[in-house]
Amino acid sequence: MxxxxxxxxxxxxxxxxxxxxxxxxxxxxxxxxxxxxxxxxxxxxxxxxxxxxxxxxxxxxxxxxxxxxxxxxxxxxxxxxxxxxxxxxxxxxxxxxxxxxxxxxxxxxxxxxxxxxxxxxxxxxxxxxxxxxxxxxxxRVAVVRRLRGAVPMARGRGEPAGPSDGARFEVLGVGASTGGPTALRELFSGLPADFPLPILVVQHITMGFTAGFVEWLRQHTPLDVRVANEEDRAVPGSILIAPEGRQLEALPGGSVRATSRKPRGVHLPSVDTLLSSLASAYGPKCIGALLTGMGSDGAEGLLDIRRAGGFTLAQDEETCVVFGMPLEAARRGAVDRSMPPAAMAELLRRITERSACREEGGRA
The missing domain is CATH 3.40.50.2300 (Response regulator)
Structure with missing residues (x-):
């Protein structure tokens, strides 16, 4: 180190x-x-x-x-x-x-x-x-050696614990900063093409590189990845990335908007703004995930989701490039589960598959 x-x-x-x-x-x-x-x-x-x-x-x-x-x-x-x-x-x-x-x-x-x-x-x-x-x-960032080709593995025994069996979710919000591209690749590459939840993402990245980031991410996931429009829709199987210099906000009914509203902190787009809007629009039906990054952006937004009854995830310290944002969220009591991004993908698959089985059983 x-x-x-x-x-x-x-x-x-x-x-x-x-x-x-x-x-x-x-x-x-x-x-x-x-x-x-x-x-x-x-x-x-x-x-x-x-x-x-x-x-x-x-x-x-x-x-x-x-x-x-x-x-x-x-x-x-x-x-x-x-x-x-x-x-x-x-x-x-x-x-x-x-x-x-x-x-x-x-x-x-x-x-x-x-x-x-x-x-x-x-x-x-x-x-x-x-x-x-x-x-x-x-x-000021303490980075760790990366063995070439190594893929972080989930720690602990058995499958990662998830929300209660009765939980049903309609959207996933994800925030990341330093080290985020790798973490997002590991998360989204583990999700199937028919993943039933729309995904909204804020990734802090230098102005001018968002389009390249989106093109790169498309190569690593079967899901549809694109930059969100000013007025948009959150649809299953899609990943909407916050545009440069704009906030990404969720509205009730699946609507999404990209606005120039000032951030709650120093970042534009802001993870806090996205996650808080999800808490307001979806309440207990949203999942929030906070990945590697410096600072505290996203910690309050993740707490808003947990207070609203949603389910919250944070990347674990061992696999973070910078254990800043997830640490701040944990300190505020905003995190239900901490794990590597690959384990998050596994858990999200199980949660959504279980929910789909319940819905099919209810229609039978």
């Missing part, structure tokens, strides 16, 4: 990009900041893996597309060897590179951001402020 830098010590940054000009821009973006020190530069993924071992940086800023070894492969190797917080630095927020950036997140990168337009000084200045903030934030 990595350790956070000592208070006052600069963050040791390793810069990885095959373009010397981009590396020069990055140097200019962080120079003069006493809180960040570049300790090395690499031009290939292979060099990055070796320098991560020898230099032990506090954070790595890494390009996505590189010759010989790309950022996805390098991230996987680094996370298996030394576990350093990695930020993916992408040239595009659309197309193949956007999906590759999400693959880097799935391989273990903490965050992603777009490279600035070099011909526009204002863009570089804005990007510099955001980049320095992301570097500092990443340096």
């Amino acid at each position: 990595t350790s956070s830098p000592v208070q006052g010590d600069p963050v040791r940054l390793l810069v990885v990009d095959d373009s010397p000009s981009i590396r020069a821009v990055i140097r200019a973006m962080v120079e003069g900041d006493a809180g960040i020190r570049i300790v090395g530069e690499a031009g290939t993924g292979g060099e990055a893996v070796e320098m991560a071992r020898t230099l032990r940086p506090g954070v790595i800023l890494m390009d996505v597309q590189m010759p010989e070894m790309d950022g996805i492969e390098a991230t996987g190797r680094i996370m298996a060897a030394v576990a350093v917080p990695i930020i993916a630095f992408s040239a595009f927020t659309w197309g193949g590179e956007a999906k590759a950036s999400i693959e880097m997140l799935a391989a273990g990168a903490l965050d992603v951001m777009a490279k600035p337009e070099l011909g526009w000084a204002g863009a570089v200045s804005d990007c510099s402020r955001v980049l320095r903030k992301k570097i500092r934030s990443a340096s």
Whole structure:
């Protein structure tokens, strides 16, 4: 496990990009900041893996597309060897590179951001402020080694306990932040194409990457994944992702809306807003799940669902990239069950199958 830098010590940054000009821009973006020190530069993924071992940086800023070894492969190797917080630095927020950036997140990168337009000084200045903030934030996260190809397994004996036999549910709401793409993949890949509940999702992700995230997620689940429209419907077998810069809210009767309403906290979209709206619209007929992430977004919303009589799940500490949001929810008494995302999928299948059997029996 990595350790956070000592208070006052600069963050040791390793810069990885095959373009010397981009590396020069990055140097200019962080120079003069006493809180960040570049300790090395690499031009290939292979060099990055070796320098991560020898230099032990506090954070790595890494390009996505590189010759010989790309950022996805390098991230996987680094996370298996030394576990350093990695930020993916992408040239595009659309197309193949956007999906590759999400693959880097799935391989273990903490965050992603777009490279600035070099011909526009204002863009570089804005990007510099955001980049320095992301570097500092990443340096405070203790990440763990990921054995390549390993899939987190449920712990404990027997099947995970669920709600009472009489419970019937109509919707599932899910919130995630840092580490969320991998957790969502593990959750949704375990659900069948005929999963009977509509699913609403808020995933904190850098502006510009939501479309790429949706395209990537479609490859890992039989369910229909798309970004929610301003006025939409929650239908079985669908996953609606909150659009960038908009709140995702559920209304009675299966209606969904994406609004510009201010969040309860600092996030837009906000997990709290989504989960609280589900509690109001569905009461005891909703399930809420809170996955890995920094901060506390979603903790109050999950508590609202539990108070309304719904069923609540949180990702367990062992499989979280950052055990922040689930921990805050547990501290507030908002969590019915904690488990890995794959175990959540198993439990959700059992809950919905049991409910379907009861309904068929009632019609017989």
